[in-house]
Amino acid sequence: xxxxxxxxxxxxxxxxxxxxxxxxxxxxxxxxxxxxxxxxxxxxxxxxxxxxxxxxxxxxxxxxxxxxxxxxxxxxxxxxxxxxxxxxxxxxxxxxxxxxxxxxxxxxxxxxxxxxxxxxxxxxxxxxxxxxxxxxxxxxxxxxxxxxxxxxxxxxxxxxxxxxxxxxxxxxxxxxxxxxxxxxxxxxxxxxxxxxxxxxxxxxxxxxxxxxxxxxxxxxxxxxxxxxxxxxxxxxxxxxxxxxxxxxxxxxxxxxxxxxxxxxxxxxxxxxxxxxxxxxxxxxxxxxxxxxxxxxxxxxxxxxxxxxxxxxxxxxxxxxxxxxxxxxxxxxxxxxxxxxxxxxxxxxxxxxxxxxxxxxxxxxxxxxxxxxxxxxxxxxxxxxxxxxxxxxxxxxxxxxxxxxxxxxxxxxxxxxxxxx
Amino acid sequence: xxxxxxxxxxxxxxxxxxxxxxxxxxxxxxxxxxxxxxxxxxxxxxxxxxxxxxxxxxxxxxxxxxxxxxxxxxxxxxxxxxxxxxxxxxxxxxxxxxxxxxxxxxxxxxxxxxxxxxxxxxxxxxxxxxxxxxxxxxxxxxxxxxxxxxxxxxxxxxxxxxxxxxxxxxxxxxxxxxxxxxxxxxxxxxxxxxxxxxxxxxxxxxxxxxxxxxxxxxxxxxxxxxxxxxxxxxxxxxxxxxxxxxxxxxxxxxxxxxxxxxxxxxxxxxxxxxxxxxxxxxxxxxxxxxxxxxxxxxxxxxxxxxxxxxxxxxxxxxxxxxxxxxxxxxxxxxxxxxxxxxxxxxxxxxxxxxxxxxxxxxxxxxxxxxxxxxxxxxxxxxxxxxxxxxxxxxxxxxxxxxxxxxxxxxxxxxxxxxxx
Numbered sequence: 001x002x003x004x005x006x007x008x009x010x011x012x013x014x015x016x017x018x019x020x021x022x023x024x025x026x027x028x029x030x031x032x033x034x035x036x037x038x039x040x041x042x043x044x045x046x047x048x049x050x051x052x053x054x055x056x057x058x059x060x061x062x063x064x065x066x067x068x069x070x071x072x073x074x075x076x077x078x079x080x081x082x083x084x085x086x087x088x089x090x091x092x093x094x095x096x097x098x099x100x101x102x103x104x105x106x107x108x109x110x111x112x113x114x115x116x117x118x119x120x121x122x123x124x125x126x127x128x129x130x131x132x133x134x135x136x137x138x139x140x141x142x143x144x145x146x147x148x149x150x151x152x153x154x155x156x157x158x159x160x161x162x163x164x165x166x167x168x169x170x171x172x173x174x175x176x177x178x179x180x181x182x183x184x185x186x187x188x189x190x191x192x193x194x195x196x197x198x199x200x201x202x203x204x205x206x207x208x209x210x211x212x213x214x215x216x217x218x219x220x221x222x223x224x225x226x227x228x229x230x231x232x233x234x235x236x237x238x239x240x241x242x243x244x245x246x247x248x249x250x251x252x253x254x255x256x257x258x259x260x261x262x263x264x265x266x267x268x269x270x271x272x273x274x275x276x277x278x279x280x281x282x283x284x285x286x287x288x289x290x291x292x293x294x295x296x297x298x299x300x301x302x303x304x305x306x307x308x309x310x311x312x313x314x315x316x317x318x319x320x321x322x323x324x325x326x327x328x329x330x331x332x333x334x335x336x337x338x339x340x341x342x343x344x345x346x347x348x349x350x351x352x353x354x355x356x357x358x359x360x361x362x363x364x365x366x367x368x369x370x371x372x373x374x375x376x377x378x379x380x381x382x383x384x385x386x387x388x389x390x391x392x393x394x395x396x397x398x399x400x401x402x403x404x405x406x407x408x409x410x411x412x413x414x415x416x417x418x419x420x
Numbered sequence: 421x422x423x424x425x426x427x428x429x430x431x432x433x434x435x436x437x438x439x440x441x442x443x444x445x446x447x448x449x450x451x452x453x454x455x456x457x458x459x460x461x462x463x464x465x466x467x468x469x470x471x472x473x474x475x476x477x478x479x480x481x482x483x484x485x486x487x488x489x490x491x492x493x494x495x496x497x498x499x500x501x502x503x504x505x506x507x508x509x510x511x512x513x514x515x516x517x518x519x520x521x522x523x524x525x526x527x528x529x530x531x532x533x534x535x536x537x538x539x540x541x542x543x544x545x546x547x548x549x550x551x552x553x554x555x556x557x558x559x560x561x562x563x564x565x566x567x568x569x570x571x572x573x574x575x576x577x578x579x580x581x582x583x584x585x586x587x588x589x590x591x592x593x594x595x596x597x598x599x600x601x602x603x604x605x606x607x608x609x610x611x612x613x614x615x616x617x618x619x620x621x622x623x624x625x626x627x628x629x630x631x632x633x634x635x636x637x638x639x640x641x642x643x644x645x646x647x648x649x650x651x652x653x654x655x656x657x658x659x660x661x662x663x664x665x666x667x668x669x670x671x672x673x674x675x676x677x678x679x680x681x682x683x684x685x686x687x688x689x690x691x692x693x694x695x696x697x698x699x700x701x702x703x704x705x706x707x708x709x710x711x712x713x714x715x716x717x718x719x720x721x722x723x724x725x726x727x728x729x730x731x732x733x734x735x736x737x738x739x740x741x742x743x744x745x746x747x748x749x750x751x752x753x754x755x756x757x758x759x760x761x762x763x764x765x766x767x768x769x770x771x772x773x774x775x776x777x778x779x780x781x782x783x784x785x786x787x788x789x790x791x792x793x794x795x796x797x798x799x800x801x802x803x804x805x806x807x808x809x810x811x812x813x814x815x816x817x818x819x820x821x822x823x824x825x826x827x828x829x830x831x832x833x834x835x836x837x838x839x840x
Contacts, residue, residue, distance in 0.1 A: 081717025095532060104712045105770070107763035109742035112515060118441035136712060140758055140766070144751040157751075170752045244664065244729050245706055253529035264718035271722025283727040284720075286665055288708060292524045293557060295829060297501025298684035299706075304826035307703040311666050323527035330563040331577075337839055338560055343527035346560070346838070350525070353833035360829060362566025381502045406724030409780060410716060413773035418766070419757055 017220055018227060021355075023369035026230035034231045035236075039057050040396045041224070045293065047188040048387055051196035052218035052380075058211045060183055061198045065205025072159075074117050075099040075206060078142050079129035083163075085264055086383070087129070087203035089257035090195075092208040093121055095380065102141050110141065114148060121152055126160045129199055131191045133169030136156025163198045165182040170326050184266045190402050193391075210376040218378030221388060225278060228388045231366075238311035238364055240283060245310040246285040247303065249349040251292050252317045258365045259289030262386055269390045269401035276398050284393070285311065295348045300354065304361045312365040319372045321348040421643065437640055438647060441775075441787035446650035455649045455656075455816055463642070467608040468807055469541045471616035472638035472800075478631045480603055481618045484581065485625025487639035492579075493538050493543040495519040495626060497805045498562050502611025503583075504683055506803070507549070507623035510615075513799065522561050530561065534568060541572055543785055546580045551611045553589030556580045563719030575637045583618050610822050612685045613811075615803050630796040641808060648808050651786075655813060658731035658784055659705060665730040666705040667723065671771040672713050679709030682806055689810045689821035696818050704813070705731065713770045726780045732785035734775045741768040776810035783793040 020026060026154025028036075043049055051057065070077070077087055084103040089350035093101050100113045117124045125146060129139045142160075149156040162175040162182040183198035185191075194200070196218055201211055211290065221228075235246065244268070248259060270284035288310075292298055303310055317385040330339045338346075351367075358365045372378035422831060440446060463469055471477065488495070495518065497507055505525040511519050520533045527663040531674075535546045552559045556729055562580075584601040595602040603618035605611075614620070621631055655666065666686070668679060690704035710719055710731075723730055738780075743764035746804040750759045758766075771787075778785045792798035814821025 036837055037709070070449030084714070095528070104673050104714045105763055105767050106671075106673040106712055106740055107745040108515070108740065109762065128654065134754060136755055136758070138754050138767075139752045140747060141749065143752070143755075144745075146749045146751055147748050170754045173615070174752060208635070236802070244727060251526075253524050253526040257611075260718065267458070267719040267722035271719075271724075271726030273725040284722075286708070286726065286729070288706070292526055294500055294504070294656050295522045296827060298505070298680065299687040299691075299823040299826060300830065301826040302687035302704075302706060304691075305693040305701075306687070307664060309703075320526055320528065325530070325564075327564045328567050329558060330560065331566055332559045332563070332590045333592060334554060335559050335563075338556070340836070343525055343530065346834075347525050349834045349837040350830075353832040353837060356833050357830035361826070362460070364821040401677055404721045406480040407716060409724070409769075410720065410774045410777035414769045417769040417773060418761070 006115040017217065017371050017378055018224070019160060019369040019371070020115070020227070020230070020387065024230055024234055024366050026226045027174050028296055030234040031226055031229040035232050036225070036393065037228055038396045039225050039392055041195070042289065042365060042392070043388070046391055047186065048193040048196070048391075049222060049380065049384075050186075051189070052215060052384055054350050057184070057197050058201060058215055061201035062205050062211050064181055064183060065202055068125050069206055072123050073098060074120045074124040074146070075127065075379035076102060076117060076124060077114065077127045077129060077203065078102045078138050078145070080104070080135060082136070082194060083129040083131060083138070085192075085257065085261040086195030086200040089261045090200060090204050090207055090209065090379070091256075092257045093375070095208060095254065095255045099203070099206065102145075105137050105141070110144065114145070118152070119363070119371055121149060121154045121156070124156075124159065128171055129163040130171050130187045131165055131194060133164040133167075133171035138171060141165070161202075163202060174367050177235055192388055195261070195404070196380065200383070204376075209379065213374060214380030216375075217377035217382075220377070221381045221384035226384065228385065228392055232392050232396065234366060235285075235311070235389070236396070239283060243309055243311045243364055244283065245288055247288045247289040247290060247310050247312045248315065249295070249312060250315045251319075252315070253292055253319050253346055255315075256289070256291055259291070263287045263289060265386060265390050267276035268404045269394055270399060271406065272399050276400055281399055282397050283319055284397075293347060296350065298353055303363060304358060308363060310363065312358055312363060314365065314367045314368070316348065316351045316369050317372050318370065319375070320344065320414060358399065363409050421811070427746070437637065438644070438805065439789040439791070439797055440647070442652070444650055444654055444786050446646045448646055450651040451646055452653040455812065456645065457650050459649055459812055463808070466612065466614040466811055467606065468616070468811075469642060470606075470803075471486050471609070472635060472804055477604070477617050478621060479637055481621035481629050482625050484601055484603060485622055487547050488581070489626055489739075492543050493518060494544040495541045495547060496522060496537060496544060497547045497549060497566070497623065498522045498532065498558050498565070500524070500555060500557050502683060503549040503551060503555070503558070503619060505612075505677065505681040506615030508622040508627065509675075509681045510620060510624050510627055510799070512677045512782050513674045514629060515674065516627040518595060519583070519623070519626065522565075525561070527559050529638075534565070538572065541569060541574045541576070545577075546576050546581065547583065547622065548580060548591055549583040550591050551605045551619070553584040553586055553587075553591030559590060560722060579591060583622060587730065595833050604741045610798065612688055613807055613822070615681070616800065620803070624796075629799065633794055633796035634800030637794075637797035637802075638804035640777050640797070641801045641804035644805065648805065648812055651809055652713055652812050652816065655705075655731070656785060656816070658702060662783065663729055663731045663784055664703065665708055667708045667710060667732045668735065669710040669715070669732060670737075671767055672735070672737045672740050676709070676711055678802070679711070683707045683709060685806060685810050688824045689814055690819060691826065692819050693826070696820055702817050702821055713767060715773055716770065723783060728783060730783065732778055732783060734771055734787045736768065736771045736787070736789050737792050738790065738799050739795070
């Protein structure tokens, strides 16, 4: 009997990286059967799901990461959008220092990064990431870094590393020409779905994550079909209620860039004009991000009392809520009742109280708890989980979640202006 | 004749910190007269406008800032929401290092900040900011810093500085008891409208901004009544079109926290359930922020092709677009046409092209150019300008833009849980 209980507990622990609050059921009796059917039908064909299983990318990423960590103290990632966001959020969540993300064309930002690495130039690795290998911002920023380094007598091409498609493209051709390491971004996996390929894994390795555990986490998300179905059902209901903002509220200061990653994933995948048959696409929501108690002092007022146009997803984190760091003595009589309490308690109360207050204000919301005691595994899980949610929403609504036709026009006009 | 032209030019330069694109007119013939009437009627009564004129706060802030800069190398600001956001964006925009913002109760973030200042403890100033002087997160975080410092043999109370109302409250009483410097937050000016009081000015001084020029910029915004009226008219039209997201897109990497400041200002002020007479409040939009070309690779797809529920305000910056940093030689044949071009040119093309592409996609948008060649002045202008816009929108729609009743319930439930 005791053994049985232990097995049950273990099973529960393994299968509950993400837990829901009581109002959202993920039992097979309640989950929308058309969503489940769509999941069973489409997931096996989704290329990015392969990244939870195939070992090749993981081994190549880990090997190169180990070499770079042994050789360099500073790292510059030159990328943008899907070639940078996921890596940037891994950098933030792991708290890794001396890693810089050059993902804009703002010269002030460029100069800041340059001033940080200039004194350590010979100990800096330059990692160029671009799926297509032809993104103008990336080719240009890297050229400028090379120009400036040469003035310092340093040839950074000999310290450069590449992540790109293996097709013939400016970046991969350049890597081959100079005989530099080149990791593969699979051709059939779009930039914003590529974080579990070398695009994210190389940085994960540099930041000290366990890449194998990340993959295990991703595989666990693929097993959580009922959970994905339940959440997709909840989102689709929200869209029907015309809630055109989905607000992801992370009670974890390190998740701001994860929020940016999720925003891109959601917005580029679901913001489409037409469905696959050319009919007007259904209206998906715009994703927004809030962080911890600081944003309770910011946008909460509007969420609680403004128009009921939002669906709020709270995410609490085991690592944050289990913090035993306690305040032994408080300096102010007015908070005597807080003496000896720990940080985990306070933030746990705040997230639950805010969720409760929104419910009482009639705002649609859900509460999710994440067991992130294994950072690598939970992060792999979260990446895969949200990719599956977004892909499933797209498939269910007959949307092509994998292109981005709306950004082409702006690029064309930019080029016209530059070439004029 | 030449003299007349020069005067005209000078006048133009002085009065054009912010310029509009051609479609939004700020001439007195076009501006909505009811908005202008509301401006003339209410602005003289708005307490925060005083901060553009009165010198006392500026002098006190500058004096203390000078002392702190002479004495310390590291700075920790303990605040949250309106007591932190404005200062944090000043820190980001000025690129000041060694200044840390403790504005959450996440122990990982706390530990990170503590590890940064611990080696420099005797050279670190601790600045507690709270208008009410009773915000639990602030009193608690400061207590914990004091506890940890004491273990290191350092009494940080002797290195602490305070910004609060001068009324009897936990923080101001503590400052008085320990005979520590206390700068005033005016009682009648709410936290989110207080950035031009010592709440923001002390940090501005520490970050090397010219506080007098900031005030001049704020005064210039107060002179720009027609511009505020024109933009308010444009926003009100947008709300009528049921565009429930206002997207502020800054082509400046340093403006992320300015965006957060603006989000709080807008959301807490305008997200109200009822108007001043108790009638259901009109629906204001939810503010969202995007940054530079990196977000063209993120949310642009949804803005362009998703539901037409957004009003997009592009902000270009003289300091960014005038960057002469040029790339002498490019490494890739595919971008040969970019050789010798400078960063300013590229980002200027990108912002205008994105604006143009959205117009062609039928998305409501406006384009604003900011002359930020004087950083202090333009920042003072921007703070005051947006405060005026938000206050005017509130007054025009008979909303109390200065309270935040919607955040009370969450605080109460938190306290109930903690005291249970």
